[in-house]
Amino acid sequence: MSAASVVARLREGLGDRVDTSPAALQTARADKSGHAASGAPIAVVHAASVADVQATLRIATATGTPVVTRGAGTGLAGGANAGAGEISLSVRGMDRILEVRADDQLAVVEPGILNADLNAALAEHGLWWAPDPASRAISTVGGNIATGAGGLLCAKYGVVRDAVLGVDVVLADGRLLTLGHRTVKGVTGLDLTSLVIGSEGTLGVIVGATLKLRRLVPGDVCTVAATFPDVRTAAEASAAVTASGVQPSIMELMDAASLAAVHALLDLEAPAPGAAQLTIQTDGPAAGAEADTIADVLRGAGGIVAVSHDREEGERLLAIRRSMHPAMETLGTTLIEDVSVPRSAMPAMFDEIARVERERGVTIPTVAHAGDGNLHPNFIFDAEPDEFGVVEAPAYIWDAADDLFRAALRLGGTLTGEHGVGVLKRRWLADELGDDQWRLQREITRVFDPQGILNPGKVF
């Protein structure tokens, strides 16, 4: 069926929720990965209800039209990019909080609510939802679930998979499924909730979620910042903190290039050449004592250490880490990568990054969520944006990334700790999964979506 006929059917069913303005179509081509789809989608549907999503998918199934679900478009792997012949289905407008239960420590939400908006509302009940991707001010809960997002607090407070009790999903044919439980425990049948978490739009459209909440943590937040002569020493110091048995809420590592770029951006005195930094926070009733213990461990590991028991001063120390992305933009265009390795392999992974830089003549400033072994190497390059402001990474950058991915796999790690596969990493997926598992996963998507209209060309 022609694109025009599909759009006509969408308009008939969904009226002015169907947007074909050039600006909307161009926006739907790209997320924040730097990658954009070839061509533009045929329409953006701004769904306002579950019924809108169902209507869109029924038309998509009847016409064999691919559907790419989109939240706030902050993904870093191209998973929400919609291209020629596709419908971009935005659930950003479905942003209500339907229920908050302090006694059951759960909330029921629509997918389009921003993570930070949800947490602002939950704070009034003394509650919070722990997943805290760095994008939390601009990314949606539905997108966090669809990508299986992580964040800074994961080593102590878990990832999205640990914080979702159930999801409501519309299948390719428009049927609505309610998966999971409202209970803490529940083992009836297969755990399809976990299967949908991180499935990047390939199994269905998430139209609602029952979230597992925590009570706000009472007590202080203390912050420890420590500089080390080089990144390997800093990585070993972070391992010593983990080995000490004290569990920080946040443990961020910045290598020399990252630290220097942020200091330049913020007009701070330049760090010593080669110096790397750990920024660590503790929280809860024992935060002060834990921060002091960590400070001792870091000093023993060769760090120059500053400790703050003041929450605001701590935020100033952490601001250096939070300025990473703007600092990278001052260096050029960035491909943000996301490998994860066993914690013990962090020093070796930094060695591998240095090797790739040296052998391939590329600059890869790297920050890491050191408490859980998740590294974000930033590949810097120069490139002109195309007419839509989108910049593609050149081949030599992808070759360097390939080298780095394979090193992570050799160290027992994974291609992506928290960003997802999307379009950017699908060519490496079978290397990690093996061909048998890759095919099995593909067949599972076909059970949910026999026609293959949900986010085709993504992940697999």
Add this chain to the structure above:
Amino acid sequence: MSAASVVARLREGLGDRVDTSPAALQTARADKSGHAASGAPIAVVHAASVADVQATLRIATATGTPVVTRGAGTGLAGGANAGAGEISLSVRGMDRILEVRADDQLAVVEPGILNADLNAALAEHGLWWAPDPASRAISTVGGNIATGAGGLLCAKYGVVRDAVLGVDVVLADGRLLTLGHRTVKGVTGLDLTSLVIGSEGTLGVIVGATLKLRRLVPGDVCTVAATFPDVRTAAEASAAVTASGVQPSIMELMDAASLAAVHALLDLEAPAPGAAQLTIQTDGPAAGAEADTIADVLRGAGGIVAVSHDREEGERLLAIRRSMHPAMETLGTTLIEDVSVPRSAMPAMFDEIARVERERGVTIPTVAHAGDGNLHPNFIFDAEPDEFGVVEAPAYIWDAADDLFRAALRLGGTLTGEHGVGVLKRRWLADELGDDQWRLQREITRVFDPQGILNPGKVF
């Protein structure tokens, strides 16, 4: 193919690992649910290696013979019961710990190791694996994973799903898949590890697992025991503890019939008629202060409270709860049920249990993991065991259980919090999942097992 031919092929491939002794075949018919399969399996294969499991499944696939995987046979839903025409595949003998990494807080184990044996070995490294089903001294890690087991500590320390990084699984056709990660974070493709957890032998045979460990919790263990005039007041008191924001490690509730039976068994003074009890433990550096806070909450909720800061005295208090199963055996034969409801619905669920007792003239002593809303109603009946010592629950007991299951679902709960569906609850599964999800789950099992030879007749 005849059973004799299948057994001959098994013997050819696996030699004396194939056991057709009458005792072994009878044992394989039943777990600890009280239910047994009709007839006996054709053979028990005592696998000693992954290769043994693969060889068994290749023969099963070639001959179209059903395979029922078995660990220690301590399940409570009949999931491991093998009957006529089936192979019972025991992985109990695969019980090695292959790797313990304190720095990465993980262990790699074979499936047949007992939970308690694993934890004894991990304690030497200052580590533990948190899942603690009441059966932990006699149940295997593989069985804990296959059923998605829970336990007493779940509200604070999570369930099995939260404590497994990866699983190695042999598919029906004998192929070995390595699922999951050795990293804390990882979102490459679909989360098949979670799908296998709780799949009760329907997707593949778990032959290895990478477990997420915790450091042993430093500090004290304190215990609070409180009696209340009736079970509803006790349930409301447990909700008040949860609402206070203090997180106990254990919070167990016993109703009047349970408490009276245990006191009789242990020769303790009879409790006041109708009295119910909460037994609560706190752990970690703040255990003492938390126990005192909880004691105040319980007194405010109408309880008569005893607090112990002594670990051994605490174990004595908790021994009353741990004597539940032997105490039930003094009352008759027991069908142990396992509904879970949102924590706020606990008082209402106890009202429903009282209603079912009253309307149907049955006795249902009930204990609950009150911190997470998981109740174990024990239906008591008199019945003669069959020639193999197996006792089937009579129809009027199942009718009462049906009444109770439907009440749990009405309250937003689930059929099974931690025991699984097995054979005992499959007739209610579609009631909870809905027909669409039930069919979808069934189709997913077919992707793993096209012939349907893995644990047929279980779950679905």
